[in-house]
Amino acid sequence: MFTLIRLAFRNVLRNKGRAVFTTGAIGFGVMMTLLLGSFVVGLGNAMVDDIVEGKVGALQVHRKGYDDVRENQPLDLDFAEVGGAMDKVRKVPGVTAVSPRLVFSGLAANGAQSTMIVVTGVVPELEYKALPRSNEFLLGKRLDSAVPNGAIFGTELADALGLKAGSGGGTIQAAAKSGQQNALDFELRGTLNNGNAFESKRSVTVPLKWAQNLLGMEGRVTELAVATRNRADIADVADRVRAALGPDYEVQTWKQLRPNVDDVVNFQRMVLGAICSIFLVIAIIGVINTMLMAVMERTREIGTMMAVGMRRGRITELFLWEAVALAVLGTTSGLAISLTIILTIASRGGVPANAPGSTAVYHIVPAVPLDLLLPTLLAAGLGTILAGVYPSWRAARLNPVDALRAT
């Protein structure tokens, strides 16, 4: 068998140009699959990072029933900012930070015009600890507890009101929990363009104390954004938080809050699968073509091997080993090149790109798609070997007399 394997590798390498072309086709298929896969993983990671560390947190806690009427930003499903739920959640193993929030709707006005907004009151220090990426796309200054009326607006919202960060402000008006309309002046510290159209047009973030003052809800919040130690065990931490808080509260993970992210990643994987299948089919056609050419060119050689006593089975085996040689050389080269490219780009901080439906620029750091690695190598390897079956059969079925007569 070793003789056949050695002979097969030598046969593959005897026409170096063709060997490079064929193994290159297989390698290119493997490389493109893994490279595209690495960017799908990287893009998915970037989206999840943005959501978990920049927007909603790993988990959110609300009073029971909040999610059903979330769009109305209800103020009557509130709870204490200090002690109670906040303390219980902090103590849950796996929780690393908790940010209390007060979410409400209102109107922002610049004296001449006004527009609907959704306001989130936060404690800056706690918010930035729980969601460290929340200022990643900020232009201007962060919220600061020392500036009690500071506000951050979505970029398009600020533009619509003609407000510039650091040099203007206006009034935010909202209905207090009691139903009374209140208004307070704010100072625009920064604008945020995180790529989400709704947030860019409607979102405002203010210090929690200022929001509580506006709504007459001192010491009250409607939401806790929770950070966890590990991304992998968020569901377990959510269960522990539920157990700690009891039935009066509802706990949702980021996946429940933003189910479209998984859909986007799955869709990207599906598209990736289709593209990679095309690469693979092209590579396999290349292998069949190369091997049929090899059988044609080496017909007399096959006749010679038959003449000296080689059985049909061993002729088949020889050509199948040649397919294996192509598979090994092709997949190995594709794997080596793709890993080198992925690790090089990753070590340089990734590549800037827009997330789907977003204008914000993310740095996508490609990651080796571990779950794709084995299927890709197996598909390319087995596909190549299967591609060798027909040419091998053709070689073995040759008539020795005709084969020896071939030029």
Add this chain to the structure above:
Amino acid sequence: MALVQLSGIKKSYQLGKTEVVALKGVDLTIDKGEFTVVMGPSGSGKTTLLNIIGCLDRASAGSYKLDGEEIGHRDFNDLAEVRNRKIGFIFQNFNLIPVLDVVENIEFPCVIRGEDRKALRARTLKIAAEVGLTPYLKQKPDELSGGQRQRVAIARALVTEPQLVLADEPTANLDSTTADQIIDLMLKLNREHGVTFLFSTHDPRVMEHARRVVRIHDGVMEDGTDAAAHEAGRMHAALGH
């Protein structure tokens, strides 16, 4: 003692809608140790005859016994086994495997039957020395001259210690000096090892040395020592070709 016994061998092909009869009932016996030439014009059926004797092809009718065994109706793999064990081939175009070096080419028929490498290597080196290939053992076929390649082919044909060596126009692609050397080499191997040689050739130098020449014409055998062929060979030698 008879090594090859052909009796009433017929071979016909289907060429489109036409049936071509290549052999029309050939009877031929070749004894062990003979140095025999089959001659005949193109299309006479001599290649078909050699293919049948070499177990590369099967007769349409008749009986073929090799070393006393009827082998006419064996299947492909059985015939491959017979070729591997009992027959050596020397081709006009040498037919070496280009990716194998001289030693590997010589050993190839034995390697594919799984022979012990150590004993095989010793035998290979002995045969290589005998045919004058010792300085070229690690060379690839494309690094050898035509004569050297044919020596490799001869060594490959002999390494299995066959009972019969079939040589199809073995000197056709060689210059006259090299062809003479190759003929001398085969005569020596025939004389010293008792290997039976059967040639298909037009080369008068081969015919000159043949102990027996059988003629084939339109698929019919005319056996016997051919004086005319010998004479042609002698004249050729006298003219210094």
